[in-house]
Amino acid sequence: MKKQVEQLVAAAIARLPGIDALGADGLPVPEIERTRDRRHGDYACNIAMRLAKPLGGKPRDIAQAIIDLIPAADLVTRMEIAGPGFINFHLAPAAFHAEVARVLARGDTYGHGDTGRGRKICVEYVSANPTGPLHVGHGRHAAYGATVANLLRATGHEVHEEYYVNDAGRQMDILALSVWIRMLQSAGIDIALPAGGYRGGYVRDIAAAAAPAFTSAVAATHLPAAGSLPDDAPDGDADLHVDAWIDHARATLGEDTFRAILDCALDSILGDIRDDMDAFGARPAEWFSERSLTDSGAVQHALDKVAASGKTYEKDGAIWFRATDYGDEKDRVVVRDNGRTTYFASDIAYHLHKRERGFDTLLDIWGADHHGYVPRVRAGIEAMGESPDILEVQLVQFVALFRGDVKQQMSTRSGEFITLRELRDEVGNDAARFFFVSRSNDQHLDFDLELAKSQSNDNPVYYIQYAHARVWSVMRELESRNLTWSESNGRAHLHLLTADHEQALLQRLARYPEIVALAARQRAPQHLVHDLRELAHELHTYYNAHRFIVDDAGLRDARLLLINAVRQVICNGLTLVGVSAPQSM
RNA sequence: GCGCCCGUAGCUCAACCGGACAGAGCACCUGCCUUCUAAGCAGGAUGUUGCAGGUUCGAGUCCUGCCGGGCGCGCCA
Incomplete structure (x- = not known):
């Protein structure tokens, strides 16, 4: 309907005296808007006001000229000039x-x-680290991402939904360590979980389920010698301590065993996340492994492309990407001095990989805390020879969770958080999905559980x-x-x-x-x-x-x-x- | 310190690349169930759109500066 009105106006403008002088570029596209007020008819157009300056005429005169050029049609029963120069269209009842x-x-x-016909778009959302269950904030991402994907599909886009699984890196190592230590504790071995470890109850559950398969790993002989690790917080540095713990675990258990514990934890948590998302109606077609990027050589492929464009250099034993050439604040390390690639290297490889799978738009839905990350990823994409415009990032602001007046702490590490599952159980999938997308994604969201529960009927x-x-x-x-x-x-x-x-x-x-x-x-x-x-x-x-x-x-x-x-x-x-x-x- | 996001009714939030008198819900008050489900409807009150300038036919929307809140500024992910 709207389109039909647009065509009528566009045809009229093209015949306006003096319009040719503006050239094809100067010709404004008519914008037809729904009216807010029914007295203004069904649709309104502001084109006359926009043309006033370039044509050097009065808006209302131009509006009249446009109206005169629109032929009588079954669709429109009446046109009138209103206010400073709006053209209001009243449509025929038969059209409705x-x-x-x-x-x-x-x-x-x-x-x-x-x-969106002909556009292939990859929508990546949630992509939470598989180090614990999804919490309420992830629920907002899931609801938003899934709904946007649905909307894009409904408008003719070819949509592929994807979840990027961060199954590599330090956080996973810390998770594996945490599981192992819980196993040791269950066996009666007196050892403390590092301050930097994951302490949620699910870690104990995973440890309990996995322990039978790792009997040789659960032994006091694997403990580090007293005083061999740097002090933990609060006296020492929690990060240094936990990293030293991980190194020790790898050395004493062997890489294969450590990896097996890690995979065990990963499978358990990822399975839980999938079930949770699925029940919430968010169903990515693909769960893309970060680790697979390294294994398949995709990371090296991406780094080669960046290097080929001359945008890398070596400093302090590491390889850096000249992100500043693309407006980023500073250059970024892609290969550490220890030879391991960074998360950032994986990420640009991931985006290149998506691109090479044929998507012309990469829509990433990220937490607002990652906003600073956007320029460097875009820079990486450009350095690999792709247009930076293929990347679109939608940021989802935080959900602040309240129980009454008490703000709930949301720390995955501490294990003190409300899970998406708990939220769904309390208020139901429908209410949660609906509530999360009722607000603009770039607005903070206060979610009061008691209110949501008590008012569920309203x-x-x-x-x-x-x-x-x-x-x-x-x-x-x-x-x-x-x-x-x-x-x-x-x-x-x-x-x-x-x-x-x-x-x-x-x-x-x-x-x-x-x-x-x-x-x-x-x-x-x-x-x-x-x-x-x-x-x-x-x-x-x-x-x-x-x-x-x-x-x-x-x-x-x-x-x-x-x-x-x-x-x-x-x-x-x-x-x-x-x-x-x-x-x- | 620098950068990004935000600031709209008592509360939670809308407002379509700048558009006509800024809209809903909740909460509050008054009515409506012998009639298709009252999880509903009708009516009532609510604003210096954080502050101050600027741009123009027109600004909640764009620009500048303040104030307030959130987030980010790792060879973490």
């Missing part, structure tokens, strides 16, 4: 009637578009689901009265839907595809959420103002057509958000 019929004809795919998600269930309820009532609904008869009597409530619903249904496109384009699911809430509100209002099951079959079938279209759109919208659409509540 055609749209409501289209809703049911297209069913599950109504609202889908093709603005949660907006139920309001929308209720509207959906209400339509089903009406259809059940129809059946119980031994009546049937004729969709075709409804289509034939749509002209009877003249009440304000009906007009409002018709217009909102027609807007839905635009909302989906907008939400996808801006990676902003909250637009969809808000629109659904308003659609539900219109339905509830309509329900209270009019009866649907009336004696007049024409009117009845038309009304049932309308509310079933609403049902379909709510269902489609909730599906995109990852929320269920129950038939009864």
